[in-house]
Amino acid sequence: MGQNSSQGSSPIMAHRVHVIVVGAGCRGEIYSQYANVHPERVEVVAVADPRKFARTKLQQQHKIVDENIFEDWHSIVEREKFADAVLICTPDRLHKEPAVAFAKKGYHVLLEKPMATTPEDCVAIVEACIQSGVMLSVGHVLRYDPVIHKIKELIDAGVIGDVIHIQHLEPVGFYHFAHSFVRGNWRNEAESSFALLAKSCHDIDLMHHWAGARRCVKVSSFGSVSHFTKENKPTGAGNRCLDCSIEKHCPYSASKIYLDRVKQGHTGWPVSVICPSSFPDIESVTDALRTGPYGRCVYECDNDVCSNQVVNMEFEGGLTAAFSMVAFTEEICKRKTTIYGSKGELSYNGHEVRVFDFLTQRSTKHTANNNTPKCFGMSGHGGADYHLMDAFVSAVANNDPSLIRSGPEETLLSHLLVFEAERSRLESRVVYCGDTSQSSTQSDKNLTSSP
Known part of the structure; x- marks a missing residue:
């Protein structure tokens, strides 16, 4: 897909876009907030979610008529097409079926990342969208971060010459990892997907994007479950934080992560996640910690x-890349990147981009215009949540897929690279991308089993 260099300056709308939200959880609610910012550009006309509280909340936010409220998305595709696009924000393992069904019905699709949890399902989604002639935008929001997008612009402009090596770090954050990947929805591979896909397909996608037209030829990866095991449970610790005698000495205490935040008046993420059927307050959060998964040790x-986890990649032409994902960090998802070129070095510290020129031996700082509206729910990922929706709505309204930065073909390639990396970790070997040997085929079947 092509790129729109005018971040935030959308084309004139050809018509108001009508969208359906499938999955009214955190991501579905965030993306649909765009309709409240720009009601003249987009309208949410239907929602499907099995949880009454979630779908009723979205119905009230967007004044959706009762006949367009559904417990099951299957009921929507059984009707005649009545919207332009669908936002699919269901759990990871429930992406493929609705994405294919809505594409075949003629809806343009914004699909939350990851595309799906198997290579075969990812391919099926892309094929369905291409064959149906509909646009597919995958929720790789980092591509829409104005500052991160500046990195791609600088590379393409040749300011550091030929890219020789990419080093990229994702610091997940100590309490973020405990929330999402130890207690939360992405903790268990059989119920969701492996961590590299669930959390870091963003990052592999960016590195693949920065490599340009060069294909990844081989990959290796190592990783494990560290610290969060029964063997590391402190002496005297209870099974739940609210009943634990040493909770005050634990940085991963659910009381600290959730209850203390509510007491301070904070009801957004991550507190909002743990009370799926009510507004988070001290009483509901306390009850959730006593009975639900987020109160567990x-x-x-x-x-x-x-x-x-670490992933090492070699691309055509000798370009190498190294990625690290670490749970135990102070910063929350503030990526750090250094890209080494033949004429200079580019570094990104999570806030700004700096380029050191070898010829002049001078450093230049680069900023990006971030005109994200100050509004509820749309400032996430450095404003990228807003810009992703802005691009998708504009693409649908003007029938212009070039406005989408994370379309089907390139996104499929980066997802397949994630699966190859996980194959390497599971098989403890270097994987040659595109390898169709028997061992690789068998590994495909085992990718969703626990390591």
């Missing part, structure tokens, strides 16, 4: 996904 959970 982090050393007594059924988590089996990697807490730290």
Whole structure:
């Protein structure tokens, strides 16, 4: 897909876009907030979610008529097409079926990442969208971060010459990892997907994007579950934080992560996640910690996904790349990147881009215009949540897929690279991308099993 260099300056709308939200959880609610910012550009006309509280909340936010409220998305595709596009924000393992069904019905699709949890399902989604002639935008929001997008512009402008090596770090954050990948929805591979796909397909996609037209030829990866195991449970610790005698000395205490935040008046993420059927207050959060998964001791959970992982890649032409994902960090998802070129070095510290020129031996700082509206829910990922929706709505309204930065073909390639990396970790070997040997085929079948 092509790129729109005018971040935030959308084309004139040809018509108001009508969208359906399938999955009214955190991401579905965030993306649909765009309709409240720009009601003249987009309208949410239907919602499907099995949870009454979630779908009623979205119905009230967007004044959706009762006949367009559904417990099951299947009921929507059985009707005549009545919207332009669908936002699919269901759990990871429930992406493929609705994405294919809505594409075949003629709806343009914004699909939350990852595309799906198997290579075969990812291919099926892309094929359905291409064959149906509909646009597919995958929720790789980092591509729409104004500052991160500046990195791609600088590379393409040749300011550091030929790209020789890419080093990229994702610091997940100590309490973020405990929330999402130890206690939460992405803790267990059999219920969701492996961590590299669930959390870091963003990052592999960016590195693939920065490599340009060069194909990745081989990959290796190592990673494991560190610290969050029963063997590391402190002496005297209870099974739940609210009943634990040493909770005050634990940085992963659910009381600290959730209850203390509510007491301070904070009801957004991550607190909002743990009360799926009510507004988070002290009473509902306390009850959730006493009875629900988020109150469990982090050393007594059924988590089996990697807490730290490295991926090494070699692209055509000798370009190498190294990625690290680490759970145990102070910063929350503030990526760090250094790209080494033949004429200079580019570095990104999570806030700004700096380029050192070898010829002049001078450093230049680069900023990006971030005109994200100050509004509820749309400032996430450095404003990228807003810009992703802005691009998708504009693409649908003007029938212009070039406005989408994370379309079907390139996104499929980066997803397949993630699966190849996980194959390398599971098989403890270097994987040659595109390898169709028997061992690789068998590994495909095992990718969703626990390591």
